[in-house]
Amino acid sequence: MPKMNDKINQLLLLFKADADQVGTLDTLEEFRIKYLGSKGLLKDLFNELKTVPNESKRDSGQQVNALRIQLEEFYTEKKTALTPQENIKIGQDLTRPGQNITKGSHHPLSLVRDEIIDVFNRIGFEVSEGPEIEDDWHNFSALNFPKDHPARDMQDTFFIEKGDREIALRTHTSSVQVRVMENTRPPIRTISPGRVYRNEAISARAHCFFHQVEGLYIDKNVSFADLKQTLLHFAKAIFGDHAQIRLRPSYFPFTEPSAEVDVSCSICDAKGCNVCKYSGWLEILGCGMVDPAVLEASGIDSSVYSGFAFGMGVERIAQLKFKVNDLRLYSENDLRFLKQF
Ligand code: DAH
Numbered sequence: 001m002p003k004m005n006d007k008i009n010q011l012l013l014l015f016k017a018d019a020d021q022v023g024t025l026d027t028l029e030e031f032r033i034k035y036l037g038s039k040g041l042l043k044d045l046f047n048e049l050k051t052v053p054n055e056s057k058r059d060s061g062q063q064v065n066a067l068r069i070q071l072e073e074f075y076t077e078k079k080t081a082l083t084p085q086e087n088i089k090i091g092q093d094l095t096r097p098g099q100n101i102t103k104g105s106h107h108p109l110s111l112v113r114d115e116i117i118d119v120f121n122r123i124g125f126e127v128s129e130g131p132e133i134e135d136d137w138h139n140f141s142a143l144n145f146p147k148d149h150p151a152r153d154m155q156d157t158f159f160i161e162k163g164d165r166e167i168a169l170r171t172h173t174s175s176v177q178v179r180v181m182e183n184t185r186p187p188i189r190t191i192s193p194g195r196v197y198r199n200e201a202i203s204a205r206a207h208c209f210f211h212q213v214e215g216l217y218i219d220k221n222v223s224f225a226d227l228k229q230t231l232l233h234f235a236k237a238i239f240g241d242h243a244q245i246r247l248r249p250s251y252f253p254f255t256e257p258s259a260e261v262d263v264s265c266s267i268c269d270a271k272g273c274n275v276c277k278y279s280g281w282l283e284i285l286g287c288g289m290v291d292p293a294v295l296e297a298s299g300i301d302s303s304v305y306s307g308f309a310f311g312m313g314v315e316r317i318a319q320l321k322f323k324v325n326d327l328r329l330y331s332e333n334d335l336r337f338l339k340q341f
Contacts, residue, residue: 004052004060008067011041015067019074025082028075035071042068108341109211109330112318113193116213119237120191123230125215128190130176132197136166138175142297143254156199158208169197173214174254174311177290180216181298186305187219193314204326211314216290218300218307224257224289227308231261231287238317239266246281255288255309266320275325282320285312 015035022028035041045064052060085096106114117127130138145152155171176192192214200206217226228247235243243266247259263284265276272278287310292302315327322341324330329337 004048004056005063007045007048008060008063011045012067014041015071015074022078023082025079028078028082031078032075036075042071105338105341107330107338108318108322108324109314111341112321113211113213113314115238116234116312116314116317117191117193119234120215123233125189125191125217128176128180128192129194130170130173130179130192132170132195133160134168134170134175136168138178139168139170139172142178142294143174144291144293144297145253149253158197158199170194171198172196172311173212174309176214177216177254177309178294178298181218181295181300186300186307188307189217189219191215202328204328207315207327207331209331210327213312213314215287215310216307217309218290218295218305220305222289222306222308224308227287227289227310230308231285231310235263235284239263239320242269244270247287250286250288252286252288254291254294256291258286258288261285261287261310263320267323284316284320285310287311 018031018034022031033040037043042064045067049057049060049064121127139157140152141147157171158169159166160169161167173192173194173196176190176194180188180190180192194212194214195209196212197209198206200208202208215230217230228245232245235245242264244264246262248262250258250260252258260283262281264270265273265280265282267273267275268280270276270280272280276282287308290307290309295302295305295307315330318330319325319327
């Protein structure tokens, strides 16, 4: 028993002397091997324990264990103190300042789309969506574009399948009107935001994909005056109370009569600038009264119901709101651009 006691005390003294020498991670590692390693001095002591007479085994065991705890604590404390800060796992030192998390922002087109949706939601329009890969019926035929009608050329189409069942990327969100009319009975008040595709060379003013919001209102006795007032309400909500609109006669196969709508230029306050080409007006959407043939094609009785429709480009509205005049910026994902919104 005295023999074991001596050994424990010797090791303790040795440890005290060595501990002062530990000043680097290397010397700490040497320390670990010497004392705590699988062939280390502590292990030797534990082996010795087996030879201790039974009556003093308990005491000696406790002492060796206390020494082990002391050595291990010394080791972990030194390890933390000597390890460079950046190697310490985050969360170990709760007093360190937190890492900055950079917040993302909404894409300008999402902001504008959501604002448009919000304006129409408040006057009772519900949101509906349809597929981007569309068949000929929903994109063209049901909208009164007869086969080989030159109006189809107005929209350069990306075809996926030609032949009996033509499949293409939708060229406008008017296709969603058809789907809604096929699946719901009037009254219908819906807007359909979504992405559309056209086979165009990419430039500042044209892109092969862009975004539209389609609107459709069908009920008994819907008139052109309702359309005009709805669009005026929309223009004021988006561009401010001073905004004015004007309607110019136009042509779309699916509306009769049809019109294009200009809004007073918000960039120069309608005084005339290079964006509105010194006219004070900017075109923002197409619209009209839904052609009776379109109602009938989707199974709606045109002798009972009438309606109006409109379609606008989200990029166009965003351009006027944010004064961004190059369409390519919207899809380049340049953080310098996106961070501004
Ligand atoms: N679909 C047309 C386009 O992409 C826009 C449009 C015009 C939609 C008139 C309509 C409408 O609903 O009535 O150019």
